[in-house]
Amino acid sequence: MRIELIPSAVGSTALGGSTGLAQFLTSIRIGDSICLDAGSIGYHADLDLQRSVRHVFLSHSHIDHTASLPMLLDNVFGVHPEGVHIYLTKEVETALREDLFNDRTWPDFIRISEEGPQPLLTLHRIEPDLPVVVEGITITPISVDHVVPTVGFVVDDGNSAIVVATDTGPSQTLWDVANAIPHLKAVLLEASFPEELSWLADVAKHLTPRLFAEEIGKLAGDPTLFALHLKATHRDEIIAELERAGVDRLVIMEPGTPYEV
Numbered sequence: 072m073r074i075e076l077i078p079s080a081v082g083s084t085a086l087g088g089s090t091g092l093a094q095f096l097t098s099i100r101i102g103d104s105i106c107l108d109a110g111s112i113g114y115h116a117d118l119d120l121q122r123s124v125r126h127v128f129l130s131h132s133h134i135d136h137t138a139s140l141p142m143l144l145d146n147v148f149g150v151h152p153e154g155v156h157i158y159l160t161k162e163v164e165t166a167l168r169e170d171l172f173n174d175r176t177w178p179d180f181i182r183i184s185e186e187g188p189q190p191l192l193t194l195h196r197i198e199p200d201l202p203v204v205v206e207g208i209t210i211t212p213i214s215v216d217h218v219v220p221t222v223g224f225v226v227d228d229g230n231s232a233i234v235v236a237t238d239t240g241p242s243q244t245l246w247d248v249a250n251a252i253p254h255l256k257a258v259l260l261e262a263s264f265p266e267e268l269s270w271l272a273d274v275a276k277h278l279t280p281r282l283f284a285e286e287i288g289k290l291a292g293d294p295t296l297f298a299l300h301l302k303a304t305h306r307d308e309i310i311a312e313l314e315r316a317g318v319d320r321l322v323i324m325e326p327g328t329p330y331e332v
């Protein structure tokens with residue numbers, strides 16, 4: 072399975088690289104056609120890459136995970152007869168209808184799709200613990216602990232499975248699920264704040280490197296561990312603290328780099 076954290080920013084930056092390592096927004100592409108979250112995918116400079124996306128799973132309604140959805144739908148319009156398939160919980164659907172596609176923030180693409188001759192999107196309701204199969208890949212939402220209703224995902228192609236939790240405080244459910252997967256190859260887990268902002272991590276229900284290490288301590292087996300959702304202005308500090316925490320098999324996930332798992 073090929074996974075890639077879609078870059079948030081293009082251009083040379085203080086953090087280096089042509090795409091920049093700073094991550095403000097979250098989208099994780101699975102293969103070519105599936106995306107977890109739509110924070111940055113609709114801002115990608117490669118329109119052919121955007122047009123290959125057919126399925127978007129939304130973890131929650133926060134804007135760093137939904138910001139580029141309107142642009143993605145614009146950019147993919149007309150490519151597929153049903154538009155982009157959007158998979159979302161009841162709470163996220165309410166947020167999209169009331170806060171994003173409300174004709175003020177952006178045209179109501181949901182109503183236009185439901186009433187018009189050519190949809191920009193097709194909505195699919197998802198619920199925690201109920202798997203969905205798309206393009207031969209099984210994706211199961213798992214409830215996590217964040218300030219709004221949020222799910223992580225298990226993504227399983229039959230040979231490899233990964234667990235993804237980009238926004239969560241400490242959880243037990245996630246690790247109970249992960250520990251029951253015999254072919255778990257990777258865990259993508261957030262490490263949002265440095266220890267000096269642990270009060271903010273607690274309030275916002277995110278992890279610091281110490282909490283990241285504690286969460287990984289609940290995990291059996293030896294999957295590769297990808298840290299992501301590092302606040303850009305604290306990236307170096309978070310990485311240093313993760314290294315000091317002594318987590319084995321740790322990879323700091325780089326935006327724009329495809330990984331095979």
Ligand SMILES: [Zn+2]
Pocket residue numbers: 131133217238
């Ligand atoms: Zn969030």
Ligand SMILES: [Zn+2]
Pocket residue numbers: 097133135136237238300
């Ligand atoms: Zn987030």
